[in-house]
Amino acid sequence: MQTRSPTSSDVSPCVPRAHAASDRDVFGGHGLFDDLRPIGIASALCGLLPVRLGPMRFSFHPLKSSLLYAVLVTLVVYWSTWRLVTDRMHVFTQRRMSLVTRFTSVVSFGSVSGIALLPLLWLETQYLRQDQHPCRHLMIELGASFRASGSSAARTVVQGALLCLGVFLPSSVVLWLAVLASEGASWTHWFAHMHVLAMPLLQCANVAGSAFCVKRLADVLQASLVQELRAPWVDPRRIRAHRIAWLHLRDVVQNLVRAPLTVLAMVLHMILMSTLASYQALVCVMAGQMPLGMLLLLLGSHYYLLLLLLCDAVHRVSDAVGREFRHPLETFGGVSVSQRAQSEIRLFRKTVSSSRLEVSAAGYWHASRHAITSVMSATVAYVIVLVQFRHPERQPVIQITNATHLLLIR
Numbered sequence: 394m395q396t397r398s399p400t401s402s403d404v405s406p407c408v409p410r411a412h413a414a415s416d417r418d419v420f421g422g423h424g425l426f427d428d429l430r431p432i433g434i435a436s437a438l439c440g441l442l443p444v445r446l447g448p449m450r451f452s453f454h455p456l457k458s459s460l461l462y463a464v465l466v467t468l469v470v471y472w473s474t475w476r477l478v479t480d481r482m483h484v485f486t487q488r489r490m491s492l493v494t495r496f497t498s499v500v501s502f503g504s505v506s507g508i509a510l511l512p513l514l515w516l517e518t519q520y521l522r523q524d525q526h527p528c529r530h531l532m533i534e535l536g537a538s539f540r541a542s543g544s545s546a547a548r549t550v551v552q553g554a555l556l557c558l559g560v561f562l563p564s565s566v567v568l569w570l571a572v573l574a575s576e577g578a579s580w581t582h583w584f585a586h587m588h589v590l591a592m593p594l595l596q597c598a599n600v601a602g603s604a605f606c607v608k609r610l611a612d613v614l615q616a617s618l619v620q621e622l623r624a625p626w627v628d629p630r631r632i633r634a635h636r637i638a639w640l641h642l643r644d645v646v647q648n649l650v651r652a653p654l655t656v657l658a659m660v661l662h663m664i665l666m667s668t669l670a671s672y673q674a675l676v677c678v679m680a681g682q683m684p685l686g687m688l689l690l691l692l693g694s695h696y697y698l699l700l701l702l703l704c705d706a707v708h709r710v711s712d713a714v715g716r717e718f719r720h721p722l723e724t725f726g727g728v729s730v731s732q733r734a735q736s737e738i739r740l741f742r743k744t745v746s747s748s749r750l751e752v753s754a755a756g757y758w759h760a761s762r763h764a765i766t767s768v769m770s771a772t773v774a775y776v777i778v779l780v781q782f783r784h785p786e787r788q789p790v791i792q793i794t795n796a797t798h799l800l801l802i803r
Contacts, residue, residue, distance in 0.1 A: 419449050420603070420651070421522030423532040425539070425610060429546040429602045432595055439468025439558075439591050439709050441511065442518060463578055467511065473584035474505045480579055493680050494576050500669045500689070501582075507589035507662045510655055514592075517652040521767075524648050527641035531610060534638060538613045547605040550702070554598035555694075565692055572685050593659050595701040600656070600760070603649050604706035604752075607642070611713040614638055617662050619721050624737075632737040636744060639718060642697045646714050646750055648709065653755035660758055663696040664768055668775040670696075675776070700768060707760040711750040719745045 398658045419433035420426045430449070437444040437459055442451050443570065445458035478619075481498045537751040566586045618635050621627065650656050670693030677686030722742040753759045 405597055419444070419451065419521075420585065420599075421525040422528040423525070424536055425528045425532055425645075426603060426606050428545050428551060428606060429599065431551050432599050432602065435555060435558060436595055437463075438596070438624070439588070440470070441514065441592060441595065451521055453515075453518070464774065470508060470511075470584050470588045471730050472579055473588075474508055476579060477501060477505055477582040480582070484576060491680075493676055493682060496669075496673045496676055497573060497576060498686075500666075500673050503665050503669050504589050505585050506665075507592060507659075508585065510592050510658055510662065511588075513655040513658055514596075517655055521651045523651065524645050527644045528660055530641050531614075531638060531645070534789075535610060535613050535617075536635070538617070539610050542609055542613055545605060545609055547602040547609070550598055550602045550605060550706075553634060554594055554602075557594060558591060561695075562587060562594065565688070566590065568688055569692070572688060593699055594694070595661055596652070596656060596659055597703045599651075600649055601702045601706035603651075604646075604710040607649070608706075608710040608713045611642055611710065611717075614642065615713070615717055615721070618718070622721055627734045627738075629734040629737045632734060632741060636737070636741040638715075639741070639745065642714055643748055643750065646710055647752065648708070649752050650754050650760070653753070657754040657757055660700070660754065660768075663700060664771060667693045667696045667768075668772045668779075669693075672776045674777045675780070697769065699767075701765055704760050704762055704764050707752045708762045711761075715745065715748070715750050773777050 416751060419430055433442075433444065433449065433451070438443045440463045443458045443460040443463040444450065447453040453460050455461070468760055481501055484494065484498055566583055569586065570580060570582060572578075614635065621631050621635065670689045674686045674689040674693065677683070677689060719742070722738060722745060725738060751759055752761075758764065
């Protein structure tokens with residue numbers, strides 16, 4: 394039996410209808426991700442992605458985009474990385490190098506390994522606007538209610554990310570270079586460190602902000618569904634329109650990670666850096682270098698905060714699209730409902746209950762609140778292993794010293 398595609402008469406009249414909004418946002422959401430426009434501008438200013446204006450899009454056109462500027466920034470970053478590596482290798486060749494200096498160089502090497510994220514991001518730029526079709530359908534039907542729904546948590550995320558990008562990260566890099574000036578750190582390393590720190594910040598803010606935008610739209614659709622179920626007469630066409638909108642919303646949620654390989658490599662790099670920074674902070678505190686230890690602890694903890702923000706936002710939107718839609722459908726007990734309306738409600742409830750809302754990075758890493766505990770557990774385990782590798786170095790020295798002392802007594 395051939396099913397009929399929904400027409401304009403099937404669209405839910407209970408939802409305020411909006412005209413098709415011009416696609417002004419960078420990520421192809423037809424107005425859904427308008428709050429994330431500053432993230433796209435910041436990415437362009439940092440040279441992470443080339444863009445073109447009027448309308449603003451990510452583009453690699455050599456004449457109509459900022460590709461030349463992005464290439465110039467990338468060359469400066471690579472030059473800064475080369476200077477950092479050569480300066481640190483020169484420090485390694487010196488004799489009587491302390492343990493703190495050795496691991497500080499290791500932390501620097503681990504930090505600049507994050508420049509490998511940029512080629513991955515450029516390769517996945519084509520997927521940054523992959524949700525245009527479902528977003529267009531949702532914004533046509535729910536755009537007016539979405540814009541009138543009040544303040545958005547995505548704006549708070551974007552403002553915090555821009556504040557961190559403009560104040561916290563530059564200050565941290567300046568302090569890092571000032572503290573390590575005696576160990577060969579140069580101000581030319583600033584570009585490499587800043588670039589590596591800006592990439593995870595903007596990517597996490599992008600995913601978290603997108604999740605909050607979708608949650609805001611899910612709340613609008615859920616409120617419309619509840620209003621329809623409480624109506625004296627339930628129209629099956631309206632229930633069907635809500636179900637179709639929910640399916641589009643589910644597709645948008647599952648594609649929140651638009652650059653999966655980049656996010657996967659970013660998470661691995663964040664685990665590496667948080668482990669090295671935590672261990673180096675412990676070494677510095679034990680060596681009596683409290684300023685350097687506190688700075689490393691601050692830099693390492695900000696990776697946890699970024700992952701916490703990303704995973705918590707994804708958990709909230711998954712809960713809003715899943716459980717909060719399932720509850721009104723399961724508790725519906727209308728009496729004066731037609732057979733067709735009851736069939737649509739049962740189908741909607743079965744669709745929501747059988748759908749698994751999982752946000753992952755290419756299926757290798759699932760973003761959820763459980764991922765935070767897994768990352769922290771892995772970091773603590775790695776730090777314990779590194780501490781165990783450090784202490785046995787002194788064990789043979791102590792044994793030899795005791796043996797020499799006994800021989801002298803005899």
